[in-house]
Amino acid sequence: MMIEEQSIDKNSVIPIYYQLAKLLEGQILSGELKPGEALPTETEIAGLFEISRMTVRRAISELTSAGMVHSQQGKGTFVSSPKLNNVVFELNNFNQEIKDFGLKLSTNLLGAHIVRADERLLKIFQLDNPNTRLLYFRTVLSAEDERLAYERKYIIYTKSKPILETNLMDPTLSGLVTANNDVLPVSTKKILQVSITTKEEASILGIGSNAPVFVVEETLFDLENKPVGWSKSIYRGDRYQLTGYDGWLRKDNHGGMNLG
Amino acid sequence: MMIEEQSIDKNSVIPIYYQLAKLLEGQILSGELKPGEALPTETEIAGLFEISRMTVRRAISELTSAGMVHSQQGKGTFVSSPKLNNVVFELNNFNQEIKDFGLKLSTNLLGAHIVRADERLLKIFQLDNPNTRLLYFRTVLSAEDERLAYERKYIIYTKSKPILETNLMDPTLSGLVTANNDVLPVSTKKILQVSITTKEEASILGIGSNAPVFVVEETLFDLENKPVGWSKSIYRGDRYQLTGYDGWLRKDNHGGMNLG
DNA sequence: CAGTGGTCTAGACCACCAA
DNA sequence: TGGTGGTCTAGACCACTGC
Numbered sequence: 001m002m003i004e005e006q007s008i009d010k011n012s013v014i015p016i017y018y019q020l021a022k023l024l025e026g027q028i029l030s031g032e033l034k035p036g037e038a039l040p041t042e043t044e045i046a047g048l049f050e051i052s053r054m055t056v057r058r059a060i061s062e063l064t065s066a067g068m069v070h071s072q073q074g075k076g077t078f079v080s081s082p083k084l085n086n087v088v089f090e091l092n093n094f095n096q097e098i099k100d101f102g103l104k105l106s107t108n109l110l111g112a113h114i115v116r117a118d119e120r121l122l123k124i125f126q127l128d129n130p131n132t133r134l135l136y137f138r139t140v141l142s143a144e145d146e147r148l149a150y151e152r153k154y155i156i157y158t159k160s161k162p163i164l165e166t167n168l169m170d171p172t173l174s175g176l177v178t179a180n181n182d183v184l185p186v187s188t189k190k191i192l193q194v195s196i197t198t199k200e201e202a203s204i205l206g207i208g209s210n211a212p213v214f215v216v217e218e219t220l221f222d223l224e225n226k227p228v229g230w231s232k233s234i235y236r237g238d239r240y241q242l243t244g245y246d247g248w249l250r251k252d253n254h255g256g257m258n259l260g
Numbered sequence: 261m262m263i264e265e266q267s268i269d270k271n272s273v274i275p276i277y278y279q280l281a282k283l284l285e286g287q288i289l290s291g292e293l294k295p296g297e298a299l300p301t302e303t304e305i306a307g308l309f310e311i312s313r314m315t316v317r318r319a320i321s322e323l324t325s326a327g328m329v330h331s332q333q334g335k336g337t338f339v340s341s342p343k344l345n346n347v348v349f350e351l352n353n354f355n356q357e358i359k360d361f362g363l364k365l366s367t368n369l370l371g372a373h374i375v376r377a378d379e380r381l382l383k384i385f386q387l388d389n390p391n392t393r394l395l396y397f398r399t400v401l402s403a404e405d406e407r408l409a410y411e412r413k414y415i416i417y418t419k420s421k422p423i424l425e426t427n428l429m430d431p432t433l434s435g436l437v438t439a440n441n442d443v444l445p446v447s448t449k450k451i452l453q454v455s456i457t458t459k460e461e462a463s464i465l466g467i468g469s470n471a472p473v474f475v476v477e478e479t480l481f482d483l484e485n486k487p488v489g490w491s492k493s494i495y496r497g498d499r500y501q502l503t504g505y506d507g508w509l510r511k512d513n514h515g516g517m518n519l520g
Numbered sequence: 521c522a523g524t525g526g527t528c529t530a531g532a533c534c535a536c537c538a539a
Numbered sequence: 540t541g542g543t544g545g546t547c548t549a550g551a552c553c554a555c556t557g558c
Contacts, residue, residue: 013535015546031483035444041524052548057525065325073525074556082446084434084480088348089452089502174344184295186342187507192349194454194472194497212454212472220344221507223291237454242349247447247481273554275527301543312529317544333544334537 008049016051020059028068028079029248035081039069042077068248082247089242095141095171103143107171110138110204114157121154124219125227133157135180140204141171147205148239153231155180173218177229185220185228192216194237201234212237268309276311280319288328288339289508295341299329302337328508342507349502355401355431363403367431370398370464374417381414384479385487393417395440400464401431407465408499413491415440433478437489445480445488452476454497461494472497 007023010016027033039045042060046053060077063069071077098105117125117132125132134154141149155177170176174185193215202209213234220229267283270276287293299305302320306313320337323329331337358365377385377392385392394414401409415437430436434445453475462469473494480489 017546029446029483043524052550054549055547058546060525071525072556073554074523076524076556082444084445084448085432086350087448087450087478088350089450089504090346090348172345184342185344185507186289187505187509188344188347190347190349190504190506192502192504193500194474196456196470196472210456210470212456214454218347223289240453242452244349244450244452245447246450247445249447277527303543312531314530315528318527320544331544332537333535334542336543 008051010051016049017055017058017062020045020049020051020056021062024059024063025066025068028063033079035079037079039077039079066248084247087244087246089244098143098148106142108140108142110140112137115154121230124154124230125156135176137176139171146239147236149233149235150201150204151231151233153229155229158182173220173229173231177220181228183222183228186223187221187225188218189221190216190218195234197234205234205236207236207238214240268311270311276309277315277318277322280305280309280311280316281322284319284323285326285328288323293339295339297339299337299339326508344507347504347506349504358403358408366402368400368402370400372397375414381490384414384490385416395436397436399431406499407467407496409493409495410461410464411491411493413489415489418442433480433489433491437480441488443482443488446483447481447485448478449481450476450478455494457494465494465496467496467498474500 008016008019012019024033024039033039039060040048042053042056045056049056060069060071064071067083068080069077070080095105113136114133115121115136117127117130117134121134122128122130122132125134135157137151137153137155139151139153140147141151151171153173153176155173158181161180161182170179174188177183177185195213195215196210197205197207197213199209201213202211213236216231216233216235218229218231218233219227222228268276268279272279284293284299293299299320300308302313302316305316309316320329320331324331327343328340329337330340355365373396374393375381375396377387377390377394381394382388382390382392385394395417397411397413397415399411399413400407401411411431413433413436415433418441421440421442430439434448437443437445455473455475456470457465457467457473459469461473462471473496476491476493476495478489478491478493479487482488
């Protein structure tokens with residue numbers, strides 16, 4: 001595994017560890033270093049480039065984070081096999097890509113009410129008192145006058161903070177909670193399912209009944225891990241898709257979306 | 261921002277940087293350190309615990325990776341606001357969770373053929389030669405005799421490697437490619453959509469027509485970023501769901517699935 | 521046992537920021 | 540200008556691996 005020594009400039013503004021990481025990454029991506037093969041030892045690399053071993057370790061840790069190599073104490077550092085089975089989908093590509101595409105995204109408030117928690121909501125919010133009151137929002141998300149999503153959101157009602165008109169336009173559940181509550185949501189759980197529209201949902205979205213949609217249930221939690229917000233949203237299946245990548249990714253891999 | 265000095269044991273087998281990271285994480289999760297607040301400077305922390313600044317930096321880098329703090333050169337290190345808008349869904353939870361649940365997962369080969377690339381496939385594989393031949397596999401995934409998913413996979417055909425019976429049972433596209441090809445798939449792209457079953461799909465899965473399903477299109481790429489495999493799979497909407505988390509997560513947050 | 525990666529130190533110099 | 544985080548060094552000792 002020859003490594004061209006020229007490629008590192010100690011006086012560059014680019015950190016040495018970064019240069020070295022990119023150099024090693026290049027060796028792997030070009031096939032010079034194949035999965036399963038060992039990198040030179042940290043001491044060897046340090047000697048080759050006349051740099052400190054700590055700097056070498058910093059470079060290797062970059063590659064480890066990227067999943068391209070893995071180290072084993074007492075044995076060495078080895079090129080990993082690309083993992084292709086853990087593709088992750090980022091849900092927020094959705095609206096972000098629509099904005100990036102230059103389309104105007106608007107939120108339409110269908111209604112905001114104070115409701116008493118029914119059995120389902122008591123369970124979701126892990127509450128005992130059936131008199132607990134919740135704020136209930138119904139909104140429709142549109143791009144260029146085309147309705148794309150229908151969202152139903154519940155948050156715990158506290159009188160301490162008044163509800164401001166501007167808050168209601170915040171399309172995110174966490175935005176609503178922080179605006180109308182003193183608690184800080186610190187974690188969230190989302191469940192993604194598929195379904196078909198009911199008559200009511202179809203009419204709200206202006207599409208046909210039994211049309212395929214994404215269903216996203218979100219639960220927001222505070223520092224004590226107690227639910228402080230819950231929402232159920234549906235996204236039109238003919239307008240939304242999730243894209244995900246995995247493996248040894250080049251930067252130019254991404255891009256592109258379908259707005260149909 | 262008081263930090264109890266007792267909590268670090270320099271002689272413990274647990275690394276100092278890890279102890280310190282957990283200590284700071286505890287301060288943040290308990291609310292002692294709130295979003296926006298500054299941590300003590302690295303030199304201060306090093307002095308407090310009489311440890312090296314590099315060790316402090318290692319601890320902080322752990323928290324930075326976890327998204328709990330962020331550093332600004334020349335200013336300091338600050339507690340971040342939890343990011344709740346980038347939930348990621350891991351697709352492979354699917355079959356993994358079914359296995360974890362103790363159910364037997366089986367793959368049924370409906371057919372394996374050599375086909376000539378049509379226009380759609382030529383475009384997908386970025387090929388010019390219309391005589392290019394591809395291997396085409398159709399499989400059904402079942403758990404405990406219930407059919408869950410229907411997969412159609414195409415890989416580039418090379419005579420060099422014979423197709424073995426055992427290879428055909430490998431349910432993953434990358435498994436098929438590596439088994440029947442000399443190229444190494446290094447990256448993958450997946451597109452997740454929703455749809456409803458056609459008559460043919462419904463009959464293969466043993467469910468009704470127009471039932472909601474996940475549609476996953478996967479493209480595998482080699483080192484030169486050329487497509488070497490492509491598949492289109494459908495997953496029953498009443499049996500599959502994706503779960504994702506974001507924010508400041510405690511380990512005990514996860515778990516649980518719906519196999520209906 | 522020798523060789524590997526994992527941790528840690530006590531310095532150093534730098535780029536950046538705010539006053 | 541003084542204080543911050545960012546980088547880098549030249550050591551040290553350790554735990555683990557395989558012979």
